Amino acid sequence: MTKVDILQSIRKRRPVFPILSPDNFEPLPVALPGSLIEWFKKSLKTAGAEIIELKNTELDSHIAAAWPTILDFTQPKIRAEYPASAPLDKLNKIEHALFAGNFGVAENGAIWIEDKDLPHRILPFITQHLILKLDAGKIVATMQEAYQQFKLNDIEFGVFISGPSKTADIEQSLVYGAHGAKELTVILVTLNQKNITHND
């Protein structure tokens, strides 16, 4: 039994000296370079993404005008068209796909996407152009905070995406669009204040 052998080999040797607990370190200070939103935008730009800021009331008209053939995966109808059993050839033809991100991370521009957002797991990678919309209020500072936003045990597949797919494997020259999406556009959505007061 290989498993037993390996575990025994570890048990026989594992150190008995007291180990410093990882909790023994002070929580890390976070120096905010401006607001979280500004920091997030700066990180995303560095990662090669485009950023658009829109009011929630402008969202639909802007998307329809900018990408007429976009597949909006926040809509149940579109989700039903591309289930987990969808043939890959069909998915490979997608040019523009839109998903809703759950939250963003200011220090690196990463956006968290998980199963519930994806009828087929390959979608955000196989599309040529990925568009993520994100509530501008849902930004945390660092990855340490990011991992407190969800429970891995609730997630079958989840991914932080920061920027378009890229490579620098040829002489360290940066090229966007290695295997995943060639472009990433992030739409930061702010609530239309007027609307809120009216609705209140």
Add this chain to the structure above:
Amino acid sequence: MMQHARKAKQFLADEPRTDWHNQTLWIVRQKRDALAASVPGWETLREKASAIKEDALSHLDTYLEQFETEALKNGVTVFWASDADEFNRIILAIIRKHRAKNIVKSKSMLTEECGLNHFLQKEGIEVVDTDLGERIIQFRKEIPSHIVLPAIHLKKEEIGETFHEKLGTEKGASDPTYLTRAARKHLREKFLAADIALTGVNFAVAETGTVVVCTNEGNADMGVHAAPVQVHCMGIEKIVPRQEDLGVFTRLLARNATGQAITTYTSHYRKPKQGGAMYVVIVDNGRSEYIGNPQYMNSLKCIRCGGCMNTCPVYRRTGGHSYGYVIPGPIGSILAPQRNKQKYKDLPFASSLCGSCDNVCPVKINIHEQLYRWRQELTENKQTPFVKRFAMKALGFVLSGNKLYNMAGSLARKAVRYLPDKLLYLPVNAWGRGRELPVPPKQSFKQWYLKNHKDIKS
């Protein structure tokens, strides 16, 4: 001449290329420095990462069992492999079981270590490496020269030539964007036809049975989600105990590797896709022997960021292939003798012991101390050539006596000044071969100090 020195000489023969290699990696190192400096509490993060890894290694048996229990609950099949051969056979069995023909693989140093591609080839099975750099070297039948930048030793013209031959790109074309697009097209076809996707593992979370894979290209995800069967291969040391630990490592890894704030994709796989299968293969291959070894255990904390390579003055000027082990550079030079003392006996000497690797290592491995210990151990075991051993003995004798040391120093200052190079770089002087001596000062530090600090002294 020893292996590393001999191959380094070949690499150094092309001076412009050596300079380019050195410069390119130094730029990566500078990008890393800028990003490390931009994170408040970077040092605390390193301490914490190191402590998490120590905790993980000290209770590795418990965490591995916990990981397996969780993974099984998630519908994942877990295999254990003692060595490379058992690992390769497990992969072969999975391939046979699913009658798979098309296999894609994203970056995994473990499969390189175990020689998986070669093994499967002999069984008539072709594995397609999908990381761009790895695909390039696979076309060229080479091995990676860096763990994060596998094709860093190649110029774009050489890659253009290879792609012309293998992918039919225009002859003489070497534009990186053009070549990357050609590879994208070629590899998309491979992804869409894949029956099995193999990946390495950056972190395996014990409490949830999740494996985490980080890529910039998106090749791991293209393969894993396209193929019905996903197989993740991990060394036993990839375990981190808790979900929150990922928050620490994902802040360090890409910053320290390539000077990015994070990799483009940080993917978390916990359950197989609908109608698909997911396997995790846990490999020992000699690692457990070094757990609890106070001298060398620390090396198992490595998260394979490649930072120590980018900073190493020897690596930068000799290239990854000169080391002759799958993991080159400082960390490779302490891992290689763990695998085979005789074969890799010269690697701990392929270092200036400047300690720069220790300073950049995100998990605070005492790499240069371990290099030094290996030198002692291998020299005691007489695994160093006689000339070097004899010279070291003589040196030890001279260094142990004050008078003898002073005299030897004064003689050396004169000798190096006046002796012809031929004599200095005599064949018996194993040191002289790879090194140029500086012009010696006229007086020793002791003489200078006594002269200039007379007043202070009295």
